[in-house]
Structure formats: C-alpha cells, structure tokens
Amino acid sequence: MKKVLLSIIFLLVISACSSNNNEQDSTAAEENNKVAEIPxxxxxxxxxxxxxxxxxxxxxxxxxxxxxxxxxxxxxxxxxxxxxxxxxxxxxxxxxxxxxxxxxxxxxxxxxxxxxxxxxxxxxxxxxxxxxxxxxxxxxxxxxxxxxxSGKFMVHLMTEQTFKAGETSTLTAHINHMEEPFSEARVRYEISSDLMEKHTYIDAEEEEPGEYTANYTFPETGSYTINIHYEKPAEEIHGHQKEMLEVVQ
Missing domain, CATH: 2.60.40.1930 (Macroglobulin (MG2) domain)
Structure with missing residues (x-):
C-alpha cells in the first residue's frame, strides 16, 4: 500500500513540474515572439x-x-x-x-x-x-x-560601432528595395583606402532578410571607403553605394 501511495505522489509531482515547465516554455515563447516583431x-x-x-x-x-x-x-x-x-x-x-x-x-x-x-x-x-x-x-x-x-534602393552601412585596426570587424549593411528587404542577392564589400596598395573585395552573407554581413580586419588606422555592391544578375539588377568610415587604434 505504501508503495502505491508513493508512486501516486511521485506521479503527481512529475505532472506538476511538467505543467510548470510547459507554462514557462509557453511564456518564454510568447516573449520571444513579441521581441521578434518588426518595429x-x-x-x-x-x-x-x-x-x-x-x-x-x-x-x-x-x-x-x-x-x-x-x-x-x-x-x-x-x-x-x-x-x-x-x-x-x-x-x-x-x-x-x-x-x-x-x-x-x-x-x-x-x-x-x-x-x-x-x-x-x-x-x-x-x-x-x-x-x-x-x-x-x-x-x-x-x-x-x-x-x-518606389523603385529605389536604400542602402545603409552600420557605422555606429568602433572599428579598430588589427582587430576583426563586422561590416553590416541593410538593403531595401521599394521598402521591402532586398533578399537573396549577391552582395560584396569593396574596401579601399590611401593606406592600401589595392582594393579588397569580400563577399557578404545574408543573416536576416536584407541584412548582409562580412568580417574584415583593417590593417591601419585612418579613413576607408566601403563600396557596397549588390546585384541579382537574373533580374538585371546591379547597383552600388559608397560609404566612409574611420578606423581607430
């Protein structure tokens, strides 16, 4: 009889914990969905x-x-x-x-x-x-x-962060077309400066719709030009936009 009672109590405790965990998971999911809403x-x-x-x-x-x-x-x-x-x-x-x-x-x-x-x-x-x-x-x-x-591209390079020479920096650009994310495009960063002997090209990856990132290590402090190339050859779309940024020690 004692074994039966203990088994029942054990099952009730497990059920309560499971219910509590499910409620917590549901609450967390709701919070995540709220955070994910586009402003x-x-x-x-x-x-x-x-x-x-x-x-x-x-x-x-x-x-x-x-x-x-x-x-x-x-x-x-x-x-x-x-x-x-x-x-x-x-x-x-x-x-x-x-x-x-x-x-x-x-x-x-x-x-x-x-x-x-x-x-x-x-x-x-x-x-x-x-x-x-x-x-x-x-x-x-x-x-x-x-x-x-309408019909225009909006390209924005995130320059609010601090770019330091000799350290890996993440370049992030947001590209919109007709107020919609410009997705599944080929995007490259062309990096140039008087401090460099030649231009450097790096391919960017789309992390979120219309958001393209790439890592790069700037060799020296000074001014750099970032030319953001974006294209969809099948749709005959080719464009670019230049941005300036400062690299510090």
Whole structure:
C-alpha cells in the first residue's frame, strides 16, 4: 500500500513540474515572439510644403507590437535633395521626446523635393522607411507625388560601432528595395583606402532578410571607403553605394 501511495505522489509531482515547465516554455515563447516583431515607424512632418531656410520639426513615431518604443538603440534621419542623390545626404540623430516619439529640427536650404529615411534600430531589428517631402511653394505647385519613393534602393552601412585596426570587424549593411528587404542577392564589400596598395573585395552573407554581413580586419588606422555592391544578375539588377568610415587604434 505504501508503495502505491508513493508512486501516486511521485506521479503527481512529475505532472506538476511538467505543467510548470510547459507554462514557462509557453511564456518564454510568447516573449520571444513579441521581441521578434518588426518595429513600425511613422514619419511625420509639421505640414506640407515645408519651409525653406527655416527650422522645421520632423518626427518618427516608433512602435512594436502596438506599444510605443521609448528605448530604441537609435533613430537617425538621413535627408538629401532628390536631384543631387543620396551621396549628398545629411544624417542627424533624433532625440526621444515622449511615448516612442523621436524628433529632430532641420533646415532645408533650397526649394524642391527631398528624400527622408528614418533609420531605426530596436534590439536586433532594423527598419528604414523612406518618405518624399516637398519644400517651398514651388515644389508644391509642381505636383510631385509625396508618398513613399518606389523603385529605389536604400542602402545603409552600420557605422555606429568602433572599428579598430588589427582587430576583426563586422561590416553590416541593410538593403531595401521599394521598402521591402532586398533578399537573396549577391552582395560584396569593396574596401579601399590611401593606406592600401589595392582594393579588397569580400563577399557578404545574408543573416536576416536584407541584412548582409562580412568580417574584415583593417590593417591601419585612418579613413576607408566601403563600396557596397549588390546585384541579382537574373533580374538585371546591379547597383552600388559608397560609404566612409574611420578606423581607430
């Protein structure tokens, strides 16, 4: 009889532990799914058209799973005059004001249309919505479409980390096409500098959709040019974008 009672007690304990573990696993899975949700970013302007040569406020409202994100790793606005291209862009880090709202003040120096990208990093997730905005009455009268730019590539090299000479560094680029991750592409980093005798090419691997990484050891301190080549030969897509970074001791 004692053996039977002990067996029953043992089974009840095992069942309780198993149930508790299942609940913990379920809770952990729910938390992981919540973290994995891609953040949503809404870019707002005070009004359109925006004034030229006058400070104006630009906002990015960041949410994840419907909740405000007050602690994003960073929100940076990249802005350039459409006719001059992305190589002429300015990048300004935004400040969190309240309830997931990140803002900058910016003065547009001429009338026309501008491209605005809100580079946003939340945990391991990166998103970069792009908007086109009119500046000045002349731009408004020209009848430009002020919705999201389509058919264009957005390439962003992560340069927030510290790159040290003689140590292995990870180069990470996010590539979007029409606001969607540019996946399953061939991506190579072309690295050049006055400190090097010749250009170096390294292949990147896609770690997440539209995110391409490669490791490289910079030989000396100084300035380097990173030319990001991306292509899909079968679709006749070929493009590249140059970025500069500084390597320290």
């Amino acid at each position: 949503e970013v809404q870019v707002n302007f005070e009004h359109e058209p925006l004034p030229a040569n006058d400070d104006t406020t630009i906002q990015a409202i960041v949410t994840q799973g419907g909740e405000p994100v007050p602690d994003a790793e960073y929100v940076e606005f990249e802005i350039w005059y459409s006719e001059e291209g992305q190589d002429s862009s300015d990048t300004i880090k935004a400040k969190h004001t309240e309830d997931g709202v990140y803002t900058i003040n910016y003065s547009f120096d001429k009338e026309g249309t501008y491209q605005v990208i809100a580079h946003t990093q939340v945990g391991d997730l990166h998103t970069m919505p792009q908007k086109e905005v009119a500046v000045g009455q002349q731009a408004e009268a020209s009848g430009h479409d002020h919705g999201d730019s």
